[in-house]
Amino acid sequence: AQSVTQLDSQVPVFEEAPVELRCNYSSSVSVYLFWYVQYPNQGLQLLLKYLSGSTLVKGINGFEAEFNKSQTSFHLRKPSVHISDTAEYFCAVSRGAGGTSYGKLTFGQGTILTVHP
Amino acid sequence: EAQVTQNPRYLITVTGKKLTVTCSQNMNHEYMSWYRQDPGLGLRQIYYSMNVEVTDKGDVPEGYKVSRKEKRNFPLILESPSPNQTSLYFCASSLWNGGNTEAFFGQGTRLTVV
Numbered sequence: 001a002q003s004v005t006q007l008d009s010q011v012p013v014f015e016e017a018p019v020e021l022r023c024n025y026s027s028s029v030s031v032y033l034f035w036y037v038q039y040p041n042q043g044l045q046l047l048l049k050y051l052s053g054s055t056l057v058k059g060i061n062g063f064e065a066e067f068n069k070s071q072t073s074f075h076l077r078k079p080s081v082h083i084s085d086t087a088e089y090f091c092a093v094s095r096g097a098g099g100t101s102y103g104k105l106t107f108g109q110g111t112i113l114t115v116h117p
Numbered sequence: 118e119a120q121v122t123q124n125p126r127y128l129i130t131v132t133g134k135k136l137t138v139t140c141s142q143n144m145n146h147e148y149m150s151w152y153r154q155d156p157g158l159g160l161r162q163i164y165y166s167m168n169v170e171v172t173d174k175g176d177v178p179e180g181y182k183v184s185r186k187e188k189r190n191f192p193l194i195l196e197s198p199s200p201n202q203t204s205l206y207f208c209a210s211s212l213w214n215g216g217n218t219e220a221f222f223g224q225g226t227r228l229t230v231v
Contacts, residue, residue, distance in 0.1 A: 009157070032217045043121070043207060043222035044160075051217045090159060094217065104150070104175065105209075105220060107159040 002027035002093050006108035014116050015083055021076040021111045023091030032094040033074045034105070035065055039087045047089070050074065061085070086115045119144050123208050123223035130198055130230055138193045138226045140208030146221075147213035149191040150175065151183065153204040154225075160207065166191055167213060198230040 007022040025031065032051050036044040048059025055067040065076045074091060091108040121142045130136055142149065150165035152175075162175030166185040180202055182194040191210075195202060208223040 004159075006159075034219075036220075036222075041225075043224045044209075044220075045222070046219045049217075049219070104162055104165060105160075107152075107161070109157055109159045 002029075002031060002095055002106050004091050004093055004106055004108035006089075006091055006111050008111050009109065010112045010114070012114045012116060013081055016080050018079050019077065019081050019085075019113065021089050021091075021113065023074045023076065023108055025072050025074065025091070025093045027072075027093060027095065029095055033065075033067060034092040034094070035059065035063070035074070035076050036090045036092060036107075037087050038090065038110075044090065047076070081113070081115045083115050083117060085113060088112050119221065121208055121210055121221050121223040123206075123226050126224060126226060128226060128228050130228070132199055132230055133197050136195050136198060136228075138195075138206060138208075138228070140191045140193065140223060141189050142191075142208075142210040142221070143189065144210060144212075144221065145188065146210035147188070149185070149208065149210045150220075151181070151191070151193045152207045152209065153177065154207060155204050163193070163206075195228075198228075200230045202228065203230050204228060 003026045005024045013019045034049045035047040038044045050057050050067045058064045088110045092105045124139045147168045151163040152160040154160045161177045164183040166172040206226045209220040211220040212218045
């Protein structure tokens with residue numbers, strides 16, 4: 001089975017400061033990794049994903065994430081946040097092909113990012 | 118416009134009264150699923166469907182039913198709702214490509230069972 005742990009439930013930060021949202025996963029097989037964002041009263045939308053290749057992936061709105069296989073981590077970063085980045089962020093994993101339940105997304109608990117002026 | 122549409126957005130019901138939450142997607146996606154979102158628990162998968170007439174349980178299926186008679190629709194049925202099913206529900210769809218494709222989510226249905 002796979003699992004995802006987001007290490008911070010809430011992250012407050014001032015506008016234009018850098019931010020890192022931490023995500024660790026556990027799986028006995030290869031996985032695909034995702035970050036989704038949920039703005040208030042909306043559904044989730046994809047920020048970025050790691051499938052293979054370069055361990056640094058860039059997404060929308062200036063976010064990027066780095067896959068670290070040895071530490072089983074996929075932390076999300078942004079060098080300078082805006083008020084509009086205030087939202088809840090979810091890390092998710094999907095098991096790679098070759099076994100049962102592949103395609104299913106397993107989500108972390110979510111991290112609420114609050115950007116203060 | 119590519120989208121996943123859920124209805125209703127908000128629903129208050131009483132214990133035991135059967136209800137259905139509809140979900141429809143216009144992207145011809147094979148894979149559809151239902152999640153519930155609870156504070157501190159993230160999203161947990163209730164049921165999923167890999168194609169028409171192919172459905173299976175997710176992590177928290179108790180008290181729910183689904184059907185997939187058409188590719189675009191994937192309704193969630195609560196035969197006898199209970200207060201512990203009060204939650205925010207999301208429907209999602211994606212291309213079936215081994216799990217490496219983006220999932221598209223509906224706007225959510227906030228259900229309260231009293």
